[in-house]
Amino acid sequence: MKTILIVDDEIQICTLLTKILSKEGYEVDHSVSGTGALKMLKDKTYDAVFCDYRLKDKEIDGSVLSLKIRELSPATGVIVMTGYPDVRIAIQLIKQGIYDYVVKPLSATQVILLAQKVILHQTLSSKEKSIEHTPPAETPVSTLVSPKGQLSQFVYGNSNASRELHVQIKLIAPTDYSVVILGETGTGKESVAHLIHTQSKRKNKPFVAIDCGSLSRELATSELFGHEKGAFTGAIQAKIGAFQEAEGGTLFLDEIGNLSYDVQTTLLRVIQERVVRPVGTTKEIPVDIRIVVASNEDLQQAVLNGRFRDDLYYRLNEFTVNVPSLRQRTEDLPLFVAAFKQLVETELGRSCGDITEEVYQVFCHYAWPGNIRELKNVMRRLYLLSTDNAPVTTAHLPEELQPAQLQSSSFIPGNEADLKNVSRQAEYKKILDVLQQVRFNKSEAARLMNIDRKTLYNKLHTLNILL
Numbered sequence: 001m002k003t004i005l006i007v008d009d010e011i012q013i014c015t016l017l018t019k020i021l022s023k024e025g026y027e028v029d030h031s032v033s034g035t036g037a038l039k040m041l042k043d044k045t046y047d048a049v050f051c052d053y054r055l056k057d058k059e060i061d062g063s064v065l066s067l068k069i070r071e072l073s074p075a076t077g078v079i080v081m082t083g084y085p086d087v088r089i090a091i092q093l094i095k096q097g098i099y100d101y102v103v104k105p106l107s108a109t110q111v112i113l114l115a116q117k118v119i120l121h122q123t124l125s126s127k128e129k130s131i132e133h134t135p136p137a138e139t140p141v142s143t144l145v146s147p148k149g150q151l152s153q154f155v156y157g158n159s160n161a162s163r164e165l166h167v168q169i170k171l172i173a174p175t176d177y178s179v180v181i182l183g184e185t186g187t188g189k190e191s192v193a194h195l196i197h198t199q200s201k202r203k204n205k206p207f208v209a210i211d212c213g214s215l216s217r218e219l220a221t222s223e224l225f226g227h228e229k230g231a232f233t234g235a236i237q238a239k240i241g242a243f244q245e246a247e248g249g250t251l252f253l254d255e256i257g258n259l260s261y262d263v264q265t266t267l268l269r270v271i272q273e274r275v276v277r278p279v280g281t282t283k284e285i286p287v288d289i290r291i292v293v294a295s296n297e298d299l300q301q302a303v304l305n306g307r308f309r310d311d312l313y314y315r316l317n318e319f320t321v322n323v324p325s326l327r328q329r330t331e332d333l334p335l336f337v338a339a340f341k342q343l344v345e346t347e348l349g350r351s352c353g354d355i356t357e358e359v360y361q362v363f364c365h366y367a368w369p370g371n372i373r374e375l376k377n378v379m380r381r382l383y384l385l386s387t388d389n390a391p392v393t394t395a396h397l398p399e400e401l402q403p404a405q406l407q408s409s410s411f412i413p414g415n416e417a418d419l420k421n422v423s424r425q426a427e428y429k430k431i432l433d434v435l436q437q438v439r440f441n442k443s444e445a446a447r448l449m450n451i452d453r454k455t456l457y458n459k460l461h462t463l464n465i466l467l
């Protein structure tokens with residue numbers, strides 16, 4: 001049984017949290033003082049501690065206590081609660097190694113989810129440490145059947161970023177936790193979701209992928225939850241929604257951040273109650289699915305901006321997997337290039353030549369804003385334009401990858417003393433920094449810089465930033 005310690009000088013909070021968590025099957029103890037908590041921590045090992053930031057004993061507040069817990073019991077996950085949020089304190093505590101810093105009052109759902117998440121996190125990180133020392137995968141490339149039944153070469157990679165990603169997948173896949181997959185466009189989020197499914201106990205059941213970005217507000221409810229015949233104009237036949245289609249398996253919701261607030265509310269209800277109600281009916285159909293979602297925008301930011309429901313975010317985010325960009329795994333480029341060469345050879349029905357060192361150099365220095373998808377497309381184009389078995393040179397590269405273009409996009413020539421040029425350089429640097437910060441999402445970059453998308457496009461054009 002997992003053990004949790006509650007530390008709060010308000011006894012009512014201790015009692016309430018104890019009640020909520022005991023009901024969920026945890027063994028819960030409490031202390032109304034930091035000194036008392038320290039004594040208990042010396043006598044017993046806890047999986048998690050929920051601790052108030054402002055404790056009455058002056059010398060041991062939440063910050064000191066969390067530091068002492070790290071020393072005494074590094075495997076214990078610490079959540080600091082506060083009634084007075086302060087970003088600086090939050091940063092300091094997170095740097096100290098606490099798991100989360102949360103604002104009171106907490107709802108029962110939040111408490112339960114936090115407990116699940118912190119304990120899962122601690123378990124995974126201890127397993128991760130033992131896996132970290134294992135040698136790299138013997139087969140960094142393997143054949144995978146895509147959700148559409150096609151065989152494709154899947155590159156696991158051997159870079160540190162890739163190995164960390166696959167350790168996370170391996171650990172999270174067999175659980176039934178909901179997963180949020182974050183990463184830039186084209187990094188392989190859907191492939192990761194599919195991998196999680198194939199390594200789970202649901203692998204013999206369906207994997208259903210829905211692109212929420214392409215669903216209109218009207219269609220979303222019916223696509224997800226289904227509809228009855230005649231439920232609305234045009235509903236000439238009853239339709240089974242994605243939730244029912246995925247019964248027993250995994251439902252992957254891509255670009256989840258694009259769902260309207262109304263649909264988010266229905267989705268939350270379905271996840272909580274585990275039943276769907278197709279449009280136009282009062283019938284409730286039980287569903288047993290695992291939900292994996294993906295986004296290329298920062299969902300936490302969307303929660304802060306009020307565009308994404310926080311309760312839904314907490315429900316979905318039982319674990320986060322961050323998929324690295326191709327820039328963060330350039331070490332894996334040769335593996336990707338070899339796998340895509342083989343793929344294109346099959347697609348074209350002929351053998352193709354090797355790419356030259358010069359082309360590799362370009363690949364290593366290019367930003368790959370479209371990530372693995374972009375590389376795959378570039379490889380298709382290279383081989384389509386080259387003749388059988390002839391080496392592929394930079395002459396075959398698309399315009400944006402021509403060495404001259406790459407160079408001109410990395411600096412702005414001109415007289416350094418010229419004031420106009422100084423401001424252009426500053427603008428150039430700022431735009432690139434912001435773009436990198438938002439993983440090359442142009443709408444988000446424009447919003448952060450307080451300009452409209454059109455202005456950003458004009459600036460990218462004049463500053464010769466090729467994305």
Ligand SMILES: Nc1ncnc2c1ncn2[C@@H]1O[C@H](COP(=O)(O)OP(=O)(O)OP(=O)(O)O)[C@@H](O)[C@H]1O
Nearest residue numbers: 153154155184185186187188189190191296372373
């Ligand atoms: N590790 C990998 N090995 C081989 N091919 C991969 C790998 N990861 C992704 N791909 C390929 O790259 C392309 C993009 O992958 P995927 O659709 O999973 O990315 P995504 O991050 O979900 O994209 P988007 O942000 O547009 O939803 C696909 O053609 C996929 O097959």
